Amino acid sequence: MRITVSLTDNRPDAWIAGLQAELPDATIEAWQPGAAPADHAVVWAPPQQLLDEQPQLRGLFNIGAGVDALLKLKLPPGTQIVRLDDAGMSVQMAEYVCHALIRHFREFDVYQADAREGRWSYRKPRLRRDFPVGIMGLGVLGERVARAVAQFEFPVLGWSRSAKAIDGVQAFAGEAQFNDFLAATRVLVNLLPLTEATRGILDRDTLGRLRPGGYLISIARGGHLVEDDLIPLLDAGHLAGATLDVFQTEPLPAEHPFWRHPKISVTPHASARTLREESVAQIAGKIRALEQGLPISGVVDKVKGY
Ligand code: NDP
Ligand code: OXD
Numbered sequence: 001m002r003i004t005v006s007l008t009d010n011r012p013d014a015w016i017a018g019l020q021a022e023l024p025d026a027t028i029e030a031w032q033p034g035a036a037p038a039d040h041a042v043v044w045a046p047p048q049q050l051l052d053e054q055p056q057l058r059g060l061f062n063i064g065a066g067v068d069a070l071l072k073l074k075l076p077p078g079t080q081i082v083r084l085d086d087a088g089m090s091v092q093m094a095e096y097v098c099h100a101l102i103r104h105f106r107e108f109d110v111y112q113a114d115a116r117e118g119r120w121s122y123r124k125p126r127l128r129r130d131f132p133v134g135i136m137g138l139g140v141l142g143e144r145v146a147r148a149v150a151q152f153e154f155p156v157l158g159w160s161r162s163a164k165a166i167d168g169v170q171a172f173a174g175e176a177q178f179n180d181f182l183a184a185t186r187v188l189v190n191l192l193p194l195t196e197a198t199r200g201i202l203d204r205d206t207l208g209r210l211r212p213g214g215y216l217i218s219i220a221r222g223g224h225l226v227e228d229d230l231i232p233l234l235d236a237g238h239l240a241g242a243t244l245d246v247f248q249t250e251p252l253p254a255e256h257p258f259w260r261h262p263k264i265s266v267t268p269h270a271s272a273r274t275l276r277e278e279s280v281a282q283i284a285g286k287i288r289a290l291e292q293g294l295p296i297s298g299v300v301d302k303v304k305g306y
Pocket of ligand 1: 064066086138142159160161163174191193194195198219221245246272306
């Protein structure tokens with residue numbers, strides 16, 4: 001079995017060594033133009049040339065959960081795309097969301113500013129019931145985040161394509177229930193995949209439907225947010241703030257107003273990083289299963305786009 005590896009920004013050596021340790025009988029090499037035909041590829045944002053030259057690939061293993069960049073390419077029709085299933089990302093997302101939520105709810109930024117001035121002053125306690133948290137996307141990451149937020153006893157709502165039953169989560173599904181979900185939400189967390197159906201879904205209309213004093217935590221893809229719509233909603237006071245990890249253009253340009261807006265916190269697409277060890281073990285396990293003709297999880301539906 002031959003495996004080719006192409007990871008735009010990542011040096012492939014450590015990935016190749018890890019995969020080789022898991023799959024000692026395989027020939028595993030960094031992809032280069034003209035490389036021998038491989039059975040599987042392990043990729044992040046591969047060049048179109050790789051796919052054009054390797055139409056025989058059985059598995060195309062993405063080293064991330066989101067496959068939007070991959071689906072923009074012309075893919076060999078018989079190749080299965082396989083995304084990472086969690087692989088250590090869901091706990092990071094849960095940490096990130098709970099941190100952003102609690103920092104906002106408990107007004108820790110205000111305490112920090114007071115402390116800098118040497119001011120000892122209390123904020124009036126706020127009530128959890130006034131901060132219902134709505135999670136868009138109840139997949140691998142969204143469900144874990146919903147369960148983590150529920151542990152802090154916030155009301156939790158979730159929205160997905162198909163109906164879900166998750167303990168402690170009020171579930172909404174499909175377009176028909178979207179506006180009800182938004183109207184009941186104050187802190188909105190986006191964990192949808194970026195598809196034709198979800199691009200630009202965080203716009204003036206959607207965000208304007210949140211309960212007054214709404215808060216946005218945007219951690220899936222920059223293409224979900226209509227960036228020009230956010231600042232007017234913050235400046236008008238309808239939204240109290242936003243924590244943003246993903247942007248239309250990454251890295252976020254130095255002159256972008258999000259960097260300096262007082263109600264916006266920015267992180268550099270760091271909410272859930274790919275962890276090499278977990279990912280290598282998961283991908284190798286799936287390659288072994290495929291080679292034995294067994295079913296695997298995480299196969300992308302190219303029509304749905306996730
Ligand atoms: P999943 O595919 O497991 O879950 C996607 C969820 O979104 C599902 O619940 C699905 O509904 C729902 N969904 C999809 N389309 C729609 C729609 N049109 N309307 C309503 N609900 C919809 O994905 P993950 O949880 O693993 O990951 C989510 C995204 O997070 C990734 O696609 C990626 O873009 C992003 N991400 C960001 C990272 C970062 O560092 N910032 C790191 C990792 C991922 P249903 O269950 O009914 O199919
Ligand atoms: C992912 C990402 O999709 O890193 O995994 O954003």
